[in-house]
Amino acid sequence: MVNGWMAFSRDLQEQLPLVLNGLIETLNLTVAISISGLLLGVVVFYLSTCRSALIRQVTKGYISFFIGMPLIVLLFLIYYGLPQWGVRMSPFTVAFIGFTLNVAAYNAAYLTTAFNGMDATELEAAHAQGFSDGQVFRYITLPQVLRLSVPALTNQVIGNLKDSSVAFLIQYTEFFARVQELAATNFQFFKAYLFAALVYLAIVSLIVVIARMIEKRICIIG
Template structure:
């Protein structure tokens, strides 16, 4: 292996590009976590529909996107759609693909939490004349969100880590920039070690924030 001094010199030289890539990674991770969360709530709401067609269609959606490898979905959109005259930039493809995938997982987490709820509150609210949307917004959703914090946190962490595959659709995120660094000096171990440490740091921040949120929710619920 070459000296760390030479690697550090190359690292500093490419630091502007690397930081730009890191910013792209964070931007994508934040966007898909928010859009996937919001769409996941909507999908979860539809799983509670009394209409069999709606409920079965949504369950099929969840099964489809959980079962499809994310990279296949991204490739289908980025490399496949142009054959039909539809061309999307890498960021748009990543956001749409990740959002559809993440929403399915989040809806599944929320549904699992819902199955563990005490239904007496919902039955009492229904007897008092609450509309289904009011029951969902005031009773169901707050409780399932509180219970699902660990699972949703893991999903956000997964979003951050999985964003690294978007370099395969030409999105210049952090991992892509570190790949470029490694290819210029062939010090792959050092480049990937630094990459791993950066991801570990970011994941640690997410975990700390999630624990803070979970503690606040626990205190409020007590």
Template sequence: MSGWTSFTRDLLEQMPLILAGLLKTVQLAGLISISGLLLGIVVFYLTLSKSHIVRNTTNAYISFFIGMPLIVLLFLMYYGLPSWGVRLSPFTVAFIGFTFNVAAYNAAYLKTAFNGLDKSQLEAARAQGFNPLQIFRYITLPQVMRLSIPALTNQVIANLKDSSIAFLIQYTEFFARVQELAATNFQFFKAYLLAALIYLALVSAIVLFARAIERRYFIPV
């Protein structure tokens, strides 16, 4: 019991830092989920371009960022760019790196949903005089967004979990604070168990919220 007593004492002492780190984790995950979705919509739109150059460039972007390990991208930006005279804060690196990565995945989800649409409705819209942007805004995007709800919400969950690697570029989020707690008393199992339970609670909250959205907006296929 003495081990748990000392761990609890250290936990309470560092609780303000841990809660601040948890807030930074939630903020980062929320921001990259929003920015990654918005950029993903733009990237998806570009994949529908009539220009072969635009389509090929966009598909190359998707393939590159899906194929590039996220940690490698973050290290390139945080530890590599300074050699070129470019120094970015840990948050800036995390936000930009995650956004590019998440956008590629979201664009791929939307493209997959688009491939399952009935194209006759798009042809009917063109026949009625809708321009490509109007077709995308009023017909294509609403449907692919609804069809992609399960994949997009799973991506939000992945964003929360993946945010834990940001501590490797000196971003003091929740997991970084847990690392500090573990280093204080060397009770690594207890510290990491606490982190696992908190991540599980956050993921469970996202899953419950996502299921409610799916029941309301999901289109059966």
């Protein structure tokens, strides 16, 4: 048993540069899709509050489609399916696009939930003051729904970190892919995956701490 741990830690040290590299790739993808997913989510949410019934229907369809579609299917479709049509992209690009479409749908749904809980008379008051639809969205709706959605949005960031491990299935050599390689060299599967679990937990804890700080800073008093 002790020998097993020693062998594992020796291999880990040997492959540490690769593992760290994988970790950086994981964080890269997580940060990128968290930002792009939030931005696209805000756009989708904005369109879902639009006056045009057609645009509202289309955005509703978008949200249902991407929430309903398993992420792995979407990633395989883009990575393995599109090349048949001559469209080839790097694993990172595919993961970025696939995750962004998916995460934006979830974020838009969270923002919509917060929007439904808003006081409609505040929006009416803003229109009565003479603000345009865009100004009402920018100055009243968005600041309120973003603040109300901080818990849901940070949960999504945690989800993004965890789900990013799926990207190794489309040849994206992120952290989990490197841990797989590590496990394959010494067959210490339990130790390798336990190590992976602890690293993910540590990063998630960090995100939670940051999220609580953000929540405290920008919460709406009342």
